[in-house]
Amino acid sequence: MVMFWVTILAVSILLYVLLDGFDLGVGMLFGLASDEQRRHAMIGAVAPVWDGNETWLVVSGVILWGAFPVVYSVLMSAFYLPVVLMLAGLILRGVAFEFRSKAARMRWIWNASFVGGSLVATFMQGLMVGALVQGLPVSGDRYVGGEFGWFSPFAIACGIGLCVGYALLGACWLVRKCEDEVRDQAYRLIPYLAAALLVILIVVFAYALAGDFAVMTRWLDRPSLFVFPVIGMLAAITLAASVHRHQDALPFPMVALIFVAAFGTLAISFWPYMIPFSITIEQAAAPHSSLAFMFWGEGLFVFPLMLLYTVISLTVFRGKVAASTDHY
Amino acid sequence: MEITALLLSRLQFAFTVSFHIIFPSFTIGLAAWLTVLETLHLATGRPAYRVLFDFWLKIFAVAFGLGVVSGVVMAFEIGTNWSDFSRMTGPIQGVLLSYETFTAFALEAGFLGVLLFGRPKVPPWFYLFSTAMVALGTTLSAFWIMINNSWMQVPVGYVVENGMFAPNDWAKIIFNSVVWSRFPHMLLAAYLTGAFCVAATGAWYLLRGMFIAEAKIMLRMGLYLAAVLVPVQIIFGHLNGEYVVRYQPAKMAAIEARWHNEQPASEVLLAWPDVANRRNLFAITLPPPWGSLIDSDSLDAAEVGLDSIPESDWPPILIPFFSFRIMVGCGVLMLALAWVGTYLSRKGHLARNRTVLWATFLSFPLPFVATLTGWFTAEVGRQPWVVYGVLRTADAMTPFLTRGTAMISLIVFCAIYTFIFAFGIFYIYRLLRAGPVGRLLPPTAVLPNRPLSAVDRPDAAAALVRLPAGE
Numbered sequence: 001m002v003m004f005w006v007t008i009l010a011v012s013i014l015l016y017v018l019l020d021g022f023d024l025g026v027g028m029l030f031g032l033a034s035d036e037q038r039r040h041a042m043i044g045a046v047a048p049v050w051d052g053n054e055t056w057l058v059v060s061g062v063i064l065w066g067a068f069p070v071v072y073s074v075l076m077s078a079f080y081l082p083v084v085l086m087l088a089g090l091i092l093r094g095v096a097f098e099f100r101s102k103a104a105r106m107r108w109i110w111n112a113s114f115v116g117g118s119l120v121a122t123f124m125q126g127l128m129v130g131a132l133v134q135g136l137p138v139s140g141d142r143y144v145g146g147e148f149g150w151f152s153p154f155a156i157a158c159g160i161g162l163c164v165g166y167a168l169l170g171a172c173w174l175v176r177k178c179e180d181e182v183r184d185q186a187y188r189l190i191p192y193l194a195a196a197l198l199v200i201l202i203v204v205f206a207y208a209l210a211g212d213f214a215v216m217t218r219w220l221d222r223p224s225l226f227v228f229p230v231i232g233m234l235a236a237i238t239l240a241a242s243v244h245r246h247q248d249a250l251p252f253p254m255v256a257l258i259f260v261a262a263f264g265t266l267a268i269s270f271w272p273y274m275i276p277f278s279i280t281i282e283q284a285a286a287p288h289s290s291l292a293f294m295f296w297g298e299g300l301f302v303f304p305l306m307l308l309y310t311v312i313s314l315t316v317f318r319g320k321v322a323a324s325t326d327h328y
Numbered sequence: 329m330e331i332t333a334l335l336l337s338r339l340q341f342a343f344t345v346s347f348h349i350i351f352p353s354f355t356i357g358l359a360a361w362l363t364v365l366e367t368l369h370l371a372t373g374r375p376a377y378r379v380l381f382d383f384w385l386k387i388f389a390v391a392f393g394l395g396v397v398s399g400v401v402m403a404f405e406i407g408t409n410w411s412d413f414s415r416m417t418g419p420i421q422g423v424l425l426s427y428e429t430f431t432a433f434a435l436e437a438g439f440l441g442v443l444l445f446g447r448p449k450v451p452p453w454f455y456l457f458s459t460a461m462v463a464l465g466t467t468l469s470a471f472w473i474m475i476n477n478s479w480m481q482v483p484v485g486y487v488v489e490n491g492m493f494a495p496n497d498w499a500k501i502i503f504n505s506v507v508w509s510r511f512p513h514m515l516l517a518a519y520l521t522g523a524f525c526v527a528a529t530g531a532w533y534l535l536r537g538m539f540i541a542e543a544k545i546m547l548r549m550g551l552y553l554a555a556v557l558v559p560v561q562i563i564f565g566h567l568n569g570e571y572v573v574r575y576q577p578a579k580m581a582a583i584e585a586r587w588h589n590e591q592p593a594s595e596v597l598l599a600w601p602d603v604a605n606r607r608n609l610f611a612i613t614l615p616p617p618w619g620s621l622i623d624s625d626s627l628d629a630a631e632v633g634l635d636s637i638p639e640s641d642w643p644p645i646l647i648p649f650f651s652f653r654i655m656v657g658c659g660v661l662m663l664a665l666a667w668v669g670t671y672l673s674r675k676g677h678l679a680r681n682r683t684v685l686w687a688t689f690l691s692f693p694l695p696f697v698a699t700l701t702g703w704f705t706a707e708v709g710r711q712p713w714v715v716y717g718v719l720r721t722a723d724a725m726t727p728f729l730t731r732g733t734a735m736i737s738l739i740v741f742c743a744i745y746t747f748i749f750a751f752g753i754f755y756i757y758r759l760l761r762a763g764p765v766g767r768l769l770p771p772t773a774v775l776p777n778r779p780l781s782a783v784d785r786p787d788a789a790a791a792l793v794r795l796p797a798g799e
Contacts, residue, residue: 048441051396055429055437061403062426069418069492076407076414077726083408084737087401088744094397095748098390102755141415147733287494290419298430306430309438316446 001291004299005067006281012063014263015310016056018169018256023050025170027093027118028163029189030111038182039111044321045177047097052313054090059306067291068284070141071274078136078143079128079150086124093117122166123159130158133208133215133266138278154207161200168193169259172239172251177321183248190243190251194236214277218269225268232261334725336734337409340741342707344401346700347745351395353699356470356515357522358388359463362443364549366459370452380542383764384526387756389444394752396437398745403429409734413714413724420486420495421476428472436465467515474511475502481706482506482575483715493715506575509567516561517702520662521695523557526550527669528692529760531685539763547688548673554666562659572709573623576716577632578641579709580623582648586633593619593631598653601645606635641712648709651701658698665691 023046033039065072076083096114103110131150136143143149171193174186208216219225235257242250270276274284285291362384369377403425407414414422442450442458450458485500486493495501527550533543572580580586585601585608586593595618599611620629634642665687672678678685714721 048445051440052434052437054396054400055434058400058403058429058433059426061407062422062429065403065407065414065418065422066424066426067422069415069422072407072418072422073411073415076404077411077729080408080726080729080733080737083404084740087404088740090400091397091744091748094400095393095752098393099748099751099755102390102758103751106751142727143411144728146728147730286419286422287489287492289495289498290423293495293498294423294426298427302427302430302434306434306438309434313438313441316442316449 001288001295002067002281002285004295005063005285005291008299008303009060009063009067010263010267012056012060014260016053016060017259017263019053019056019310020050021166021259022046022169022173022252023053024093024118024122025166025168026173027114027170028122028167029170029174029186030118031115032185032189033182038185041178041182041321042174043097043100043114045174048317049313050094050097052310054094055306057090063294066294067286068274068281069286071279071284074136074138074141074143074275074279075128075132078145079131080147082124082128082150086121086128089117089119089121089124091117093121119163122163125159126162126165127155127159129162129266130155130204132275133158134211134213135215135277136275138275141279141283154204154211157200157204157207161197161204164193164197164200165259168197169252169255172255175243175248176252179320187243187246190239194239215269222269225265228261228265228268232258235261331731333729333731333734334722336731336738337725337729338721340409340734340738341405343738344398344405344741344745345707346703347749348395348398348402349699349703350696351391351398352466352470353514353518353521353696354525355388355392355395356463356466356518357520357525358384358391359459359466360519361522361526362388363456363459363463366456370456376541376545379764380545383542383759385443386759390752390756390759392436392440394748397748399433401741408737409726409729410714410724411726413719416491416719416724417493417715420479420493420501423495424472424476424479424501428469428476432465432467432469432472434465435468436462439465466518470514470518471511474514475504475507477706478504478507478510480715481510481710482571483718493718506568506571509564509571513561513564513568513702516557516564517695517699520554520557520561521699523550523553524662524695525692527554528689531688532760533763534679535682535685535689542764544679547669547678551666551669551673551678551688554662555670558659558663558666562663565656565659569623570625573631576709578634578637579643579648581632581634581637582643582645582709583652583705584619584623584631585645585649586619586631587635588633589630589636590616590619590633591630592617592626592628593623595619595622601649603645643709643711648705651704651708655698655701655705658694658701662691662694662698 026042026046030039030042033042061072064075092113094117096110096117100107100110100114128150131152131154134152134154137145137149168190171186171189175183175190178186235254239251239254239258242254272280272282274281362381365377365381365384368374369381406421439458439461442455443462446458447455479501482504483493484504485495485497487496488494526546530543530546530548530550533539534547569580572583584593585596585599587606587608594616595614596608597612597614599608599613602609617627617629619631620626623629623631634645665684669678669684669688672681672684710716712720712722714724
């Protein structure tokens, strides 16, 4: 039962990263769009699906709360300010979708909210992951690091890294969904974003090595982990080739694969801890009666249904946006 | 009152939950109304229903967006400000909220995209299905939230294990007796909110002499529904009182400002409770046995007074006392309006009676006020407990949270919510003012910058030609 919920939690977080990742990325790139026509196309590439994408954040949050309450309580209290700021960013970004189209003179406010909100939310997510990798001070089942226990240069670097990563994901989504200038601009950005991401990854890795992070010993102890960087590397090569040949459909799945590889690396290097290295999965799990009740209803029936909704909405809105906007 | 991290956290939760509840209570009703309109449109083929659907969908989209973003905040705020609470109640409340997210939130979010953008891409039956799924999602959401909140009011089906509330009887938790009066009460509140907003909009257009055919449909459907639902709502409100008497005597005594035990009890209609001296000033009171009759359906029931409860277990008296009376007052006004309006409508005089039209137009805040004050009564009345009788609010907070940090987050949320609320209301107002315009589409060349959204720009909308309405 515990294993089942760890798996579902991991899948939900990964889906969130991939799905909301691309629309947060589009949100950040939105700031680079030079005219209203391009902004319109970019919004159109994410508007019908962003709400469903963001659902996976809430899904991950409530699985964490219901199935692993100790971890939820430690993480949320430890990351008080980053969570508040992330939520603030998500609020501003979320209303911008609806409000932008209703505004006339004030549209610039919602354009700015869309970019700023996406940027802040992404940065905070990366920062939290970084702080978690570096290690949070926990005693018993409470966080004891104070209100700024998450602050470190490493966490900041991870925040920046995720911004670049999501922007890359967003650029590849735009290549897939848009045409003409928006697609061409995205194609031009991808090499820069990919190079920047690589540099940040190297810096972060070197920093972790130099700082002798506990997570790093896992890496050296478990050489099988290096299968993930290899997958990531192959995906990166395919990405470069597909961008070079302008194969619109390929870059997005390749970046997604890079994210899956990175996610797998993190997840397995934490194992069996949920908060490294103080709270294990077993210690964090809710009583069996809670896990079983979740399993028989939402685990067995509703979770597959949710995957189905996601597939339905991505299928209904498949294909290039430009070709389908004239119905409005 | 000293400003502590606890007080600030309570204020923050009260503020965000009050802000949030406005939108679901509006959109639950609207989603049901949209489903009715789409069904009628498919069944009768009358264009007026389609025009109304498209019109209300735009308003729904704005309100839903505000509801979603403020709802996402709530799920995380419980962990940030109330970490001990979230750790202890996670095995029950986290599980219930995960059911809410899985069954409701995901359903809404999954089909909302189809509702807003999918009409040209899916067959009509699937579009109606998507509308119904969004409506079902909003209703399910309220269902799980009410189960969850009812557990906080009357905790059942658990044992305390390793400092956590471990569920040992899920049937008891879900079929908690109080759920079955509280959930319908909330759902009816949402339907009434939808009904009065729709009726008020219809009345407004009739007063302005615009969109007559659509306005008449809105006014009639809204008022008829309210005429049936308000009495039912009053019955469920009364049933709610019974659980309060049985399980939460301190809340009941505060609502009634009853300081001493009485048998049979009198009923304070209006007063200014003087908490320091434990008495009521300027009281208008019905003599015994009215209090017993209203609270316990009995001529000689004993009713508990505050002085038989330790003062440390008292809720704040003034808030439940006044918010309850405001809620009931709104209910009485809504009942009068719905019945008078329905009577006049049956006689065929309603559209000419400007007094009643004005009253209907001005009635739209009533259900919102009633819902908010109802929540204040229930939630403030639950204090000083977060889980009634078991866990005090003061023991539920994040232990190391300081005043400064709590203040920062409170300011962040207040500022952002005020900002988006002001714009949201402005945009909804502008959509309402523009009214239900027809669906004849302009050539895309006219509007090269047309945003891909559920809603047209009003200036663009004004350029559209209206379809002939059905009536």
